[in-house]
Amino acid sequence: MARRHAGGGPPAGPALPFADRHAAGRDLAGRLGGWAGEPDLLVLGLARGGVPVAFEVARAHRAPLDVFLVRKLGVPGHEELALGAVASGGARVLNRAVIDAFGLSRREVDAIAAGAAREIEAGETELRGGRPALPPAGRAVALVDDGLATGATIRAAIAALRLRRPARVLVAVPVAEARACAALRAHADGFVCAATPEPFGAVGMWYEDFAPVPASEVRRLVGLGRDA
Numbered sequence: 001m002a003r004r005h006a007g008g009g010p011p012a013g014p015a016l017p018f019a020d021r022h023a024a025g026r027d028l029a030g031r032l033g034g035w036a037g038e039p040d041l042l043v044l045g046l047a048r049g050g051v052p053v054a055f056e057v058a059r060a061h062r063a064p065l066d067v068f069l070v071r072k073l074g075v076p077g078h079e080e081l082a083l084g085a086v087a088s089g090g091a092r093v094l095n096r097a098v099i100d101a102f103g104l105s106r107r108e109v110d111a112i113a114a115g116a117a118r119e120i121e122a123g124e125t126e127l128r129g130g131r132p133a134l135p136p137a138g139r140a141v142a143l144v145d146d147g148l149a150t151g152a153t154i155r156a157a158i159a160a161l162r163l164r165r166p167a168r169v170l171v172a173v174p175v176a177e178a179r180a181c182a183a184l185r186a187h188a189d190g191f192v193c194a195a196t197p198e199p200f201g202a203v204g205m206w207y208e209d210f211a212p213v214p215a216s217e218v219r220r221l222v223g224l225g226r227d228a
Helices: 021-029 033-037 050-060 096-101 106-128 152-162 178-184 215-225
Strands: 042-046 065-068 070-075 078-087 092-094 140-144 168-175 190-195
Touching (some): 021 190, 042 050, 042 152, 078 096, 078 106, 092 106, 152 168, 178 190
Parallel strands (some): 042 140, 140 168
């Protein structure tokens, strides 16, 4: 596997691939710069793969950890095409151009979004083990995932998180496609990416262990993270 990487800034970029998501999180934790000193930092891991990464970031900086969910809203019959997204807290982000192009009514969009919101609500209850969400309002929030290829999920998460009025939003990922990385910098108050390898391929290429993260492991990590 190729191990070339670019970007990341000081400290030096990591040797790739990462052993697993926890190793990636430990590397990422050392790259937060001034954000590490935020007195009211909240770390949110995108479910499910971002949670082990976020756990290590939260533990290193003694910050509380919570899980954040995003569901893409697919156009009926063309589910691979996103008309928007729904995220934790019920916030929705819509792509009006796609909605108009397919002639979708407000009722149709509301029904699709309501279904996704129910999935998120059930998922949050499961992944938090019944614990309440930690409110981001007024806090510096680090939104963490295990990597990004297009950045679409993170962009939806940022937009949804803004509706909950955090003081600032940092996006932090261990590995990203270079163009997606550059594009995302305009959407967040801070952006940290440890490596932008070329050619990129897929996020999983840059991990030796990229196995799916079970719900039970997310619950365990979130429980431990609440004790920070």
